Amino acid sequence: MALNSKRRAAAVLTGIVAVSLSAAACGGGSSDSGSGGTAAEDTTDYSKWCDMKSELQGKTVSIYTSIVTPEDAPHKASYKEFEDCTGVTIKYEGDKDFEKNLPQRAQSGNLPDVAFVPQPGLLQTMVDTGKAIPASKTVSDEVDKYFGADWRKYGSVDDELYAAPLGANVKSYVWYSPKKFTEKGYKVPTTWAELMDLTAKIATDDPAAKPWCAGFGSGTATGWPGTDWLEDVLLRTAGKDTYDQWVAHKIPFNDPKVVEALGKVAAILKDPKYVNGGFGDVSSIATTTFQDGGQPILQSKCYMHRQASFYASNWPDGTKVAEDGDVWAFYLPAVDSSSKPVLGGGEFVATFRDAPEVKAFAAFLASPDWANAKAKATTGGGWVSANKELDPANLVSPIDQQSAKILQDPAAVFRFDGSDMMPSAVGAGTFWSEMTNWVKGQDDKTTLDNIEKSWPAS
Template identity: 70%
Template structure:
């Protein structure tokens, strides 16, 4: 889906920084002075090879991996596999392609499937399973890791018709509001704990500063223009209707133009369509449609606006030299819910799909679903730009403050995670009429007409 391509490109920008630095060896990596024996267990304190012995003697075998992540951003992934390769003797071969989403289905149908693919949307996984029949169910060892280390919702996103195929890999959090800690301190503003607090703050900023706006936003993204608006609606659905209604909406068990959806869109409109509140640094409400999502939050640095709702990967869009930290030039707070005791979290991620059931492939799937891999990947990404929803990930292994914040959000006991809705809808809707509908809505189309337009496009 183009939206996911747009989002992934932003996430890739974040990972880009990590790919440009040499990866330091870590104390618990077999490459750090502790020899590992393929098929055996390394010395005390080193990477534990024992979980992979059950798959037999794998020395001399090969596993191919196909992803959308290209050089140099691929290097942290390649480095994160070293303990597995040294333990097992498996040679993991990486192939990254800008044409991944267009070519994966073609390759699978044509008999040229990779052993493993990193799939960025549950919707694409569904298509691969149903249209090709070539996706192999995940082994029991992988399923056990997912049951142990992930919120149950993640296993559901990697399942099709009740069968578990793909373990989650990386993740991103979308329910954030970017702001300037320094400006908030100077103005005496506090980070809001509830939606009412957020609206009160919005109104106060509008009254206090005649030369700026409380919010800035951008829906522009080339052919994918409109996707940031879908995120706004999805976040509002989670807050006003709740996770259960959100699930029914995404699955079309309630129509797209259900009254609950209208309530959610109007709540987004209470900010985005009020000229007193937007669009700081760019113009009127209509300017949101033409302002790119990359530019959307930049006026926070120049005083044009105070807040910008965008995902964790937006950290990559600040100018070089910008300090992204709780005491820095910019930082992010959780987009509050109606109730401070509730914490719905909107996000995205990738999933590991296999097209072969050889022992070495199963062993590698199991490694990628483990807490050991999540921590190795964090250590292999020394400049940040990556996080996982794996609860075995040790937050101290993440060097980027925003990555640590994301991990803390995902691991919060109150957090109720839901995957980006448009990525799970039929592509005609999720990457088509939903984008267009949100663009038309922000430029003046009424809520009911917008939702009717999208509902009428849903495949029968």
């Protein structure tokens, strides 16, 4: 699941777009009033926001998001260039109950101008209210140029783009101790077979530790790390087309290919020889929090922990997160080294007021200018974008830099967190609870059958 949707997770570019705006374009903006519905045809080039000060000066754009203190500070700082160039004031509102309250605000008529939506499923809900504005031509062109077809799909409903990507995170990571690997002579695996061979070797070499540690605990969202495991493995074993069909329920949740994938997850997480380093037996995974899950790596009680890029913020102060540091992360290998499936998540910029200042701000957020400004403003690390022109050198954290390179890799096949795209009764319901039951001892078939039975009829 995407961190911002369940536990706030943790998505590229240089140059300032500042070309003269023609008189016709300057007068071509949409109405400054009105909220929701389909925007009229608008040919204004909003990528030239820096030349629109005479039109935008004194206006206000409101943002509503699940990104709260302390992560909100870099966001606010990253808008300075836009505010200075346009004279627009950005009003920021963060809310931990964003996912629950945004649809309610649509019902009450109290929508923001812009919302950072962390789930394609929630975007669909907001479009269904009739209040979301389709993306401008400028934003559409920017998404095609800077993000590509996969990301465009996640911000679209019925093939119409509503929201450009904002931040992103890479989930296909395995955290480990470079020092321990060097000490033992272990090499980072590049295929799934090598990963399993390494797992077996560690279990033999070091009976006092375990190859893996894991934690599914997350309060009312307990179980989501298990969904990520299954999604990551299914993407590798069955491929992107089957993954897409499964997420859309065009094949059943308990399809044989999903059964196979869960079996491969079980070969790690349900083997007592391999887990749960530092915590106990297999069942301890259910009660170990995801924040604590990887910590035994620092005490040499386990060697590997599969978790997303945002896990970097969970290491204790003073921990060096680097290739030569206390902990680092390698790419979760595919079946073979020739393919590079990447599971991840992110947020999308939905708009709810048809006005030039809102469209200009949305264009700014989809641009290389903002992605690089946000990278520079995030001095503590923990943020990345899928924008292809983000300069990794502007990212502070080495893991963020590595994530940006993975997202920009032409060989990467990115797929959004599946549970975030499923109906909430499944993705944020039975998928969580049944994976928790599974790691407590429930068999594979019962687990997948129960989730399949819970899928809404319509």
